Amino acid sequence: DQQVKQNSPSLSVQEGRISILNCDYTNSMFDYFLWYKKYPAEGPTFLISISSIKDKNEDGRFTVFLNKSAKHLSLHIVPSQPGDSAVYFCAASAFTSGSRLTFGEGTQLTVNP
Amino acid sequence: KAGVTQTPRYLIKTRGQQVTLSCSPISGHRSVSWYQQTPGQGLQFLFEYFSETQRNKGNFPGRFSGRQFSNSRSEMNVSTLELGDSALYLCASSSKTGHYEQYFGPGTRLTVT
Numbered sequence: 254d255q256q257v258k259q260n261s262p263s264l265s266v267q268e269g270r271i272s273i274l275n276c277d278y279t280n281s282m283f284d285y286f287l288w289y290k291k292y293p294a295e296g297p298t299f300l301i302s303i304s305s306i307k308d309k310n311e312d313g314r315f316t317v318f319l320n321k322s323a324k325h326l327s328l329h330i331v332p333s334q335p336g337d338s339a340v341y342f343c344a345a346s347a348f349t350s351g352s353r354l355t356f357g358e359g360t361q362l363t364v365n366p
Numbered sequence: 367k368a369g370v371t372q373t374p375r376y377l378i379k380t381r382g383q384q385v386t387l388s389c390s391p392i393s394g395h396r397s398v399s400w401y402q403q404t405p406g407q408g409l410q411f412l413f414e415y416f417s418e419t420q421r422n423k424g425n426f427p428g429r430f431s432g433r434q435f436s437n438s439r440s441e442m443n444v445s446t447l448e449l450g451d452s453a454l455y456l457c458a459s460s461s462k463t464g465h466y467e468q469y470f471g472p473g474t475r476l477t478v479t
Binding site for chain 2: 284285287289294295296297298299302304342344346348350351352353354355356357358359
């Protein structure tokens with residue numbers, strides 16, 4: 254039972270344009286969400302998080318949007334840069350589960366110069 | 367501040383052997399979580415330790431165990447290795463348990479032959 258899904262295995266965008274990565278979840282107990290990016294042979298790097306009491310959080314070029322009624326979140330990267338090319342994972346946790354994160358399958362983002 | 371460190375980075379073991387992996391969290395962090403990443407199953411939660419106590423456990427057999435020391439360093443042990451245990455094992459630390467940002471180490475690549 255995949256509780257966090259990233260339906261797009263890959264996404265390709267041009268440098269300078271917006272990248273939008275999507276994530277859906279099914280567990281209504283999830284109330285904290287995070288995005289990570291990962292390069293091959295490295296551990297995931299934390300990007301941005303959002304609590305369910307908010308619907309938007311920004312940090313520099315990264316903005317995460319949360320739509321609780323649709324159980325959907327998205328990560329916007331503006332402007333996209335070639336160095337952003339990596340696999341992006343969304344992750345979710347429930348208040349009752351401590352630090353346990355449930356991850357999506359990941360989306361490979363390629364930013365073309 | 368130094369990041370999360372994991373040792374060893376690479377390991378090759380034979381079926382039936384056991385292995386111990388080590389993780390040193392970011393200074394001041396008291397929660398350590400372990401994850402397994404495989405191509406087929408993605409990133410899956412193994413367990414979390416906080417203040418030397420296991421707080422959460424994922425759906426893995428009892429061959430997978432861990433512990434945490436008073437300095438917050440953590441070890442995980444896998445006994446009676448199987449071919450399917452070949453994976454990237456990631457450790458993540460956070461300041462407390464619960465809805466806090468988790469920072470990952472580079473991982474230990476375990477190959478079982």
